[in-house]
Amino acid sequence: MIERGYKYFRWLSLDIVLGAIVFLAFLGQHYQIAISIHVYFALASAVWLIYTADHLLDSRKPAASERRLFHQSHFRILSVTSGVTLSLALLNVYFLPVEVIKAGAILSALCILYLTLVYFLRSLWFKELLVAFGYAAGVFLGPFSLSPNWELVDALLVVELAIVALINLLIFSVYDLEEDQKQGFGSIPNRMGMAASKRLINLLLLCSFTMTLLIAGISGSTNAIQAVYFMMSLVLGSVLWLPGYYSANERFRLVGDAVFFLPVVFLL
Secondary structure (H helix, E strand, C coil): CHHHHHHHHHHCCHHHHHHHHHHHHHHHHHHCCCCCHHHHHHHHHHHHHHHHHHHHHHCCCCCCCHHHHHHHHCHHHHHHHHHHHHHHHHHHHHHCCHHHHHHHHHHHHHHHHHHHHHHHCCCCCCHHHHHHHHHHHHHHHHHHHHCCCCCHHHHHHHHHHHHHHHHHHHHHHHHCHHHHHHHCCCCHHHHHCHHHHHHHHHHHHHHHHHHHHHHHHHCHHHHHHHHHHHHHHHHHHHHHHCHHHHCHHHHHHHHHHHHHHCCHHHHC
């Protein structure tokens, strides 16, 4: 029962939503700003809508994975739920700070562009890159909008999160490569091949570790965030380097998504 419940939780992308909320709370603590419940809801609804819309678009093709089959069989109810969530998100805009609304409008336009590309280009191969940078921008949007001032190092924090998110997505695509090739879904590993994709991920891991150490040395005030990024990259590296262990029972999905909960260590 618990295992089945967790599968539904993951298929509905609720683990990703919760991870984004945890990271936002962590950033609020770092920047010492009060983040309202409306900002949390805006982020949660945006992340859920984007991931759900993406999965529903994927489900238009014959599917083999449990997640895609789930979205196929529950397409109507998920579409209705998405509509209700979108309506609530639009009502929530009224309660958001003006600064968040302005920045959010730009990000929303980019998300709509992404979904349009996915709809018309089913074999879009750089989806992971777009999602990674969109996710990082969405998580940092609230703190950046509400913070009175920010520096270059803060922009680098966004890039770091985008790199970690990209590593996460690429690893998932590597594990799903065979199925994606059969179903005709586009991805960077599908375009580059398994060996080249693993080299790319290792290069991104090296980049992440290097940025973490350099930025920690330059800006001591970001040490907690750098520690989180370092742990996230290290865990994701283990998922890539130990395929025999992580492929069993799709452990790679459980651990890969769980890394976004690591900021909880600093929130407790």
